[in-house]
Amino acid sequence: MLSSSGGHSHTPSTVGELGEFGLIRELTARLTTTSAVRIGPGDDAAVVSAPDRRVVASTDILVEGRHFRRDWSTAYDVGRKAAAQNMADIAAMGAVPTALLLGLVVPAELPVNWPSELMDGIRDEARVAAAAVVGGDVVRGETITVAITALGDMRNQDPVTRAGARPGDVVAVTGWLGWSAAGHTVLSRGFRSPRAFVEAHRRPEPPYHAGPAAAALGATAMTDVSDGLIADLGHIAECSKVRIDIRSAELDVPAQMYDIGQAVGVDPLHWVLAGGEDHAIVATFPADQKLPARWRTIGEVLAPSALPHVTVDGAAWDKAGGWNHFKDA
Amino acid sequence: MLSSSGGHSHTPSTVGELGEFGLIRELTARLTTTSAVRIGPGDDAAVVSAPDRRVVASTDILVEGRHFRRDWSTAYDVGRKAAAQNMADIAAMGAVPTALLLGLVVPAELPVNWPSELMDGIRDEARVAAAAVVGGDVVRGETITVAITALGDMRNQDPVTRAGARPGDVVAVTGWLGWSAAGHTVLSRGFRSPRAFVEAHRRPEPPYHAGPAAAALGATAMTDVSDGLIADLGHIAECSKVRIDIRSAELDVPAQMYDIGQAVGVDPLHWVLAGGEDHAIVATFPADQKLPARWRTIGEVLAPSALPHVTVDGAAWDKAGGWNHFKDA
Numbered sequence: 001m002l003s004s005s006g007g008h009s010h011t012p013s014t015v016g017e018l019g020e021f022g023l024i025r026e027l028t029a030r031l032t033t034t035s036a037v038r039i040g041p042g043d044d045a046a047v048v049s050a051p052d053r054r055v056v057a058s059t060d061i062l063v064e065g066r067h068f069r070r071d072w073s074t075a076y077d078v079g080r081k082a083a084a085q086n087m088a089d090i091a092a093m094g095a096v097p098t099a100l101l102l103g104l105v106v107p108a109e110l111p112v113n114w115p116s117e118l119m120d121g122i123r124d125e126a127r128v129a130a131a132a133v134v135g136g137d138v139v140r141g142e143t144i145t146v147a148i149t150a151l152g153d154m155r156n157q158d159p160v161t162r163a164g165a166r167p168g169d170v171v172a173v174t175g176w177l178g179w180s181a182a183g184h185t186v187l188s189r190g191f192r193s194p195r196a197f198v199e200a201h202r203r204p205e206p207p208y209h210a211g212p213a214a215a216a217l218g219a220t221a222m223t224d225v226s227d228g229l230i231a232d233l234g235h236i237a238e239c240s241k242v243r244i245d246i247r248s249a250e251l252d253v254p255a256q257m258y259d260i261g262q263a264v265g266v267d268p269l270h271w272v273l274a275g276g277e278d279h280a281i282v283a284t285f286p287a288d289q290k291l292p293a294r295w296r297t298i299g300e301v302l303a304p305s306a307l308p309h310v311t312v313d314g315a316a317w318d319k320a321g322g323w324n325h326f327k328d329a
Numbered sequence: 330m331l332s333s334s335g336g337h338s339h340t341p342s343t344v345g346e347l348g349e350f351g352l353i354r355e356l357t358a359r360l361t362t363t364s365a366v367r368i369g370p371g372d373d374a375a376v377v378s379a380p381d382r383r384v385v386a387s388t389d390i391l392v393e394g395r396h397f398r399r400d401w402s403t404a405y406d407v408g409r410k411a412a413a414q415n416m417a418d419i420a421a422m423g424a425v426p427t428a429l430l431l432g433l434v435v436p437a438e439l440p441v442n443w444p445s446e447l448m449d450g451i452r453d454e455a456r457v458a459a460a461a462v463v464g465g466d467v468v469r470g471e472t473i474t475v476a477i478t479a480l481g482d483m484r485n486q487d488p489v490t491r492a493g494a495r496p497g498d499v500v501a502v503t504g505w506l507g508w509s510a511a512g513h514t515v516l517s518r519g520f521r522s523p524r525a526f527v528e529a530h531r532r533p534e535p536p537y538h539a540g541p542a543a544a545a546l547g548a549t550a551m552t553d554v555s556d557g558l559i560a561d562l563g564h565i566a567e568c569s570k571v572r573i574d575i576r577s578a579e580l581d582v583p584a585q586m587y588d589i590g591q592a593v594g595v596d597p598l599h600w601v602l603a604g605g606e607d608h609a610i611v612a613t614f615p616a617d618q619k620l621p622a623r624w625r626t627i628g629e630v631l632a633p634s635a636l637p638h639v640t641v642d643g644a645a646w647d648k649a650g651g652w653n654h655f656k657d658a
Binding site for chain 2: 059060147152
């Protein structure tokens with residue numbers, strides 16, 4: 001780490017000492033590229049291949065203290081997570097991520113290794129999805145803020161929106177549910193283990209490949225689980241004007257999650273149904289569609305009724321609701 | 330304004346009262362669309378036409394107190410400016426802006442009309458360039474932060490980078506130089522006039538059409554003037570491994586700018602040569618290329634020498650340099 005290289009007294013240890021252009025050089029030097037990148041960082045704008053003639057784009061913005069904590073997550077993990085949540089949105093349309101752009105606010109007194117390791121994390125997560133960081137902007141401010149835009153290519157498939165679910169469809173999920181929320185609870189109680197849940201909170205692993213695969217299998221609606229399963233299925237149900245019923249017995253609650261739930265006094269079903277940030281992918285499919293092994297059927301699409309948009313075992317779930325960034329804190 | 334509609338006691342007046350989803354609804358309801366928008370706001374990601382099979386993309390991030398002040402600029406003007414500076418980057422590659430994405434951080438106590446009017450400004454500036462806002466993210470934080478990503482289409486032209494200037498080329502500029510910096514000086518001394526300069530600072534008007542037009546005319550290198558003419562031409566000179574000489578007599582310094590300079594004790598040439606944020610477009614062209622009326626030839630490209638990358642009338646300019654966000658403040 002730069003800040004600990006005490007022998008090199010002229011190596012800048014804070015972003016303020018390094019300056020804007022120095023920091024941009026430091027960050028771009030860490031990047032790798034792909035064949036889709038026609039023009040990468042360093043010019044007025046990047047140029048990226050869009051062979052499908054349509055580009056898929058999504059932006060997320062993360063603020064220190066609200067979306068991440070430096071004492072809970074390394075800069076590298078924050079970078080992995082920020083890139084992952086954005087590319088999960090691309091995958092959830094049925095597209096393949098191609099490129100990321102980064103807008104970064106950093107305090108002048110921040111050690112240079114923090115943004116450097118953040119960039120390493122963003123770069124490495126991009127590589128998991130065969131994408132590349134192609135540009136960005138770095139400015140000074142009081143609060144670390146990470147704005148990421150992901151671009152993707154549809155590869156000649158039609159985008160899968162939230163609006164196409166039809167009564168009779170099945171609801172299926174791939175990826176992990178509740179792991180990040182369980183990890184968040186553990187961390188917020190001052191613990192650092194069980195490691196599997198803490199790691200899931202620090203660094204989600206969205207099943208990027210599953211998005212385009214679901215589109216190819218004829219998914220009628222799809223979204224990534226960022227706000228919580230009930231909340232995100234609620235978006236599909238609302239947009240599709242249907243009701244969705246989840247069968248709780250079909251949800252995969254690992255034994256260790258029950259143990260942790262008992263230890264901290266939380267029903268683990270709450271993490272699975274209402275915990276966000278795992279970036280699992282949930283989709284609806286025609287009932288006769290055979291699904292690959294890693295998809296798990298967890299419910300069905302019904303005609304709208306007087307019940308809430310999303311029910312669990314046929315009834316309203318009384319702890320329903322996802323994360324509202326303004327009201328819940 | 331919502332905050333002054335005292336008769337409607339249930340109308341939320343702050344973003345905290347409205348909540349995340351309410352604010353997103355409020356903002357997206359203000360948007361308009363274009364034929365390039367296949368899927369707009371409200372799904373996991375947007376889908377935008379990219380007929381050229383290449384997408385141009387650029388991100389900028391603005392922080393209150395550093396890039397804008399609420400007592401100097403309305404929310405509407407901040408939106409216009411944020412969109413303008415990003416789309417100017419798209420134009421400076423020779424591309425046509427198609428879409429914008431917004432990442433927004435707002436304090437809970439902020440009146441709702443501020444982000445609403447910001448969005449109106451972004452939308453209206455997008456419309457100037459025939460682009461549309463297609464998505465975004467809104468989160469809560471202490472400091473208003475506006476991250477904008479602009480996308481564009483090359484329309485079958487080759488991108489014009491900063492690296493193609495050749496000795497013998499002429500340097501030409503279109504748009505305004507120094508107006509925003511003069512306005513900034515006026516505002517920082519507590520004045521609100523002359524209006525033309527103050528307005529130029531609050532709401533730059535980049536010549537979007539000139540970017541693709543310059544590409545069609547065979548521009549060899551191009552950039553927008555965001556950091557200051559000398560600094561931005563320095564990027565071209567450095568990337569192209571040439572020297573650029575500006576002839577100061579060719580620069581257009583309006584009489585009123587001399588008057589203001591005299592009143593505040595600033596050489597107006599400093600605003601023209603080192604002031605940024607006007608988002609004029611500067612490009613290099615083959616010497617025999619006839620340029621349209623709105624382009625002004627201001628210098629020439631020379632072989633590299635022991636002199637600085639950019640000279641004024643053949644000599645180093647002693648007040649050279651653009652804005653360094655970390656070191657100058």
